[in-house]
Amino acid sequence: MDFSRRNLLVAGGAALAASACAPLRSGSDVEADVIVIGAGLAGLHATSLLEAAGAKVVVLEGSNRIGGRLHTLYDLPGKPDAGGIQIGSNYTRLLDIAGKLGVGLQPGGEFDRSALYYVRGKTVKQADWPTSEVNKLVGPERQVPPAGLASVFARRMPQLANPDAWRTAEGFKIDVPYGAALKAAGASDEAVRLIAANLNGNDINTLSALNAARSAAIYRSAGPNAVLSVISGGSQRLPEAMAAALKSGLRMEQIVTGISEDADGVRVDIGGGRSLRARHVICTIPFAALRGVGVHGPSADALKTAIASLPYTYASFAYLSASEPFWKQDGLPGMVWSDDPMLGRVFVLGDSPAMLKVWLSGRDAVAMDRMAPAAAGAAIIAKLEAARPSARGKLKLERIFSWQKNPMARGVYHHLAAGQAPMLAAAIDATGNRLHFAGEHLAQSTSGMEGALESGERAARIVIGKL
Numbered sequence: 397m398d399f400s401r402r403n404l405l406v407a408g409g410a411a412l413a414a415s416a417c418a419p420l421r422s423g424s425d426v427e428a429d430v431i432v433i434g435a436g437l438a439g440l441h442a443t444s445l446l447e448a449a450g451a452k453v454v455v456l457e458g459s460n461r462i463g464g465r466l467h468t469l470y471d472l473p474g475k476p477d478a479g480g481i482q483i484g485s486n487y488t489r490l491l492d493i494a495g496k497l498g499v500g501l502q503p504g505g506e507f508d509r510s511a512l513y514y515v516r517g518k519t520v521k522q523a524d525w526p527t528s529e530v531n532k533l534v535g536p537e538r539q540v541p542p543a544g545l546a547s548v549f550a551r552r553m554p555q556l557a558n559p560d561a562w563r564t565a566e567g568f569k570i571d572v573p574y575g576a577a578l579k580a581a582g583a584s585d586e587a588v589r590l591i592a593a594n595l596n597g598n599d600i601n602t603l604s605a606l607n608a609a610r611s612a613a614i615y616r617s618a619g620p621n622a623v624l625s626v627i628s629g630g631s632q633r634l635p636e637a638m639a640a641a642l643k644s645g646l647r648m649e650q651i652v653t654g655i656s657e658d659a660d661g662v663r664v665d666i667g668g669g670r671s672l673r674a675r676h677v678i679c680t681i682p683f684a685a686l687r688g689v690g691v692h693g694p695s696a697d698a699l700k701t702a703i704a705s706l707p708y709t710y711a712s713f714a715y716l717s718a719s720e721p722f723w724k725q726d727g728l729p730g731m732v733w734s735d736d737p738m739l740g741r742v743f744v745l746g747d748s749p750a751m752l753k754v755w756l757s758g759r760d761a762v763a764m765d766r767m768a769p770a771a772a773g774a775a776i777i778a779k780l781e782a783a784r785p786s787a788r789g790k791l792k793l794e795r796i797f798s799w800q801k802n803p804m805a806r807g808v809y810h811h812l813a814a815g816q817a818p819m820l821a822a823a824i825d826a827t828g829n830r831l832h833f834a835g836e837h838l839a840q841s842t843s844g845m846e847g848a849l850e851s852g853e854r855a856a857r858i859v860i861g862k863l
Contacts, residue, residue, distance in 0.1 A: 426673045428454040430859055431664055432644075433652055434680035436464020437845055438834040438852035440638040441493070442678050445856040451863060453644040454672065456664065458651045458804050461632075462639045464680070465805055465836075466845070468630030469795065473717050473749040475630050478797045479808070480845045481505055483625045486618040487842075489849040490634070494627070497637040505624035507743070508731035511543050514783035515590075515735050522729065534584040542590040543733045545583075546608070549591075552581040553605060556613040559841045562606055563821040570606050571817040577605035593735040597709055597811045598758040604812040614843055631845075655679060657693025657831040665690075676862065678855045680835045680848075684708040684806035695831035702823035706816065706837060708807020712761035712798040714776050718750035719790045726786035737763060738772075739779045752791075754780070761800065769796040809844070810837040824851075827858050 430446055432439045435457035446453050461467075465479040482505035483490060494501060513520040516530040525531055525541050533540070540548050554570045561567050570577065574597070578588050588600065597603035615622070627634050639646055654665035655677065662677040681689065683706045696703070723730045723744055730744035737760040745751040754776055756764055764772050773793030781788045799808040812820060824838050834855040839847025 426661055426675060428452045428672075428674045429863055430454075430676045430678060431456060431662070431672060431674040432678045432680070433655075433664065434458075434464060434835075435462045435635065435639060435646060435648075436680055436835070437466065437490075437635055437638075437848035438680040438836070438855070439464075439678065440635055440642070440852070441489070441849045442680075442834060442852035442856040442859075443642055443644055444638065445853060446859065447643055449856075449860045449863075451860070454674070455639075455642070455644055455646045456650040456652060456666070456672075457646065457648050460649050462646075463632040463635040464848075465682075465799070465808065466631040466635050468632035469715070469797070470630070470632075472715055472751075472794050474746045474751045476715055476745050476751060476753060477631045478713060478799075480631055481626055483627070483845065484615075484618050485622050485624075486614075487846040489853065490846055493638065493849070494634055497634075497641060499634050499637050500628035501625040502628050503623070504626035508729055510729045511541065511731040511733040512728045512784065513542060513733050514739060514779075515542065517736070517782075519783050532586045533590075534586065537584055537587050541733075542593070542735070545587050546591050549578055549581045549583050549587070550608060550612055553577055554609065556609050559610065559613045559617050561613065562610040562817060563824070563840065567606055567609070568817050570609055571604050571812070571815055572606075573601050573814040574603040574605045574608065575600040590735060594733065594741050594755075595758055598707060602707075602813050604814040604816065606817055607812045610812075611843065614841075652681070652689055654690040655692070655696070655831065656690075657695055657829065660830075662693070662830050676830050676832065676859045678832045678834055678852075678859065680833070680852070682708060682805055682807065682810070682835060683837055684810075685804050687806075688803070691831075693829075693831055695826070695828040695833075698826045698828075699823045699833060701819055705813070706810055706820065707813050708800070708805075708810050710758055710761040710800045711808035712756045712764050712796065712800070714754040714756075714764075714773060714796055715745075715794040716752040716754065716773075716777065716780075717792045717794050718752065718787070719792075721747040721750040722784075722786040722790055726784070728784065728786075732780065732783055734779075734783060736779055736783075738775050739783065742780060751794075752780075761798065764796070765798050765801055769793070772796055832858055 429451040430453045432443050432455045443453050467479040510522050518530045520528045526539050592600040651667040656663045661675045663673045665671045683703045732742035740756040743753045777791045832855045834851040836847040838851040842850050
């Protein structure tokens with residue numbers, strides 16, 4: 397059945413009318429029709445749809461802010477984002493919601509097409525890369541700059557027919573270690589090493605090649621004229637607007653310590669010995685964080701393996717302010733790409749104020765997390781000054797930010813480990829009895845912000861049909 401938003405609300409209204417919003421049992425301790433755990437995109441969207449269908453909803457958020465992994469650092473110069481940023485033109489749900497709530501978008505989110513390279517401790521301009529002494533690539537690979545290697549080999553590897561194909565036998569065939577898939581596609585050891593240096597994952601030997609193929613299929617689905625945009629004023633403005641439009645009670649700083657499902661409903665335990673009960677619960681806690689919560693009942697049992705094993709990408713960022721935009725004065729690209737474990741990728745966030753973001757992932761992110769912030773900042777600045785002499789004496793650490801140290805996230809986003817596609821596909825298809833799950837990790841056809849909305853919508857549809 398094609399569940400457009402209009403069909404969803406009509407179907408939900410019919411379901412509720414049929415049950416006449418069935419009164420709770422006399423003496424019951426049930427507080428709401430639905431408790432939604434998490435005030436990120438998935439939870440807020442699900443709540444909006446449930447409200448429109450007439451359900452009584454309570455939203456529990458563990459932190460002191462709205463947004464989940466949309467996190468704008470309002471107190472830093474330029475208000476940079478630490479979470480989701482890029483909005484594709486195929487993000488239909490997000491664009492629709494932003495338009496209805498009056499949340500402005502603007503062009504942005506594109507990465508630099510060129511970069512200044514700092515490889516093996518040497519600075520290399522992109523034009524000089526093919527003949528550089530630090531270029532240890534083999535044969536035709538030598539013509540490809542490090543940041544472009546993954547894209548070149550992706551074209552030599554099997555591709556998915558569409559974004560849904562990852563959940564089929566077609567996708568399962570390429571659910572193999574990414575490093576091995578690159579070697580099978582002809583990549584040299586040095587090419588694999590450079591791709592691994594700035595991987596959107598934790599380990600090139602455990603990351604699934606299907607992860608990259610799925611991302612490429614979603615990107616292609618936007619069509620040849622795809623454009624990227626960002627939310628004006630910071631990504632967190634969207635979930636804040638979504639929360640402000642709700643009628644439901646939104647309770648902040650409610651740390652969930654346990655979830656127990658039975659035949660009649662679900663009990664949610666909260667820090668301090670309190671508990672709430674509802675006929676249904678939609679839990680949007682990332683699985684990496686959910687592992688620290690006691691979850692019991694048949695619906696959770698069906699997802700037991702996914703909850704216990706789905707990996708989340710480690711990502712740590714250093715935000716640096718600059719006394720002046722030196723990247724506009726030295727004639728070099730703004731972006732720096734490095735194989736150095738303390739540098740990773742360096743992005744220019746803006747010229748006024750002059751701000752940079754250093755992105756470390758995987759093991760490099762975890763290693764930086766073990767350092768004191770001031771020491772990590774000093775080491776990063778020293779590396780950047782070595783890579784780019786025009787930066788000397790002009791940088792200041794504003795903040796170190798780690799997603800894996802956040803107990804409510806434990807990573808920036810999920811990824812597939814090799815061999816996990818059938819398991820995650822089954823978890824997505826599980827409908828739940830009284831306890832339901834949502835989040836970007838349970839998206840079928842999309843990813844990121846749009847994936848969170850997709851999964852929240854699907855969970856709301858299921859619950860509406862059961863009320």
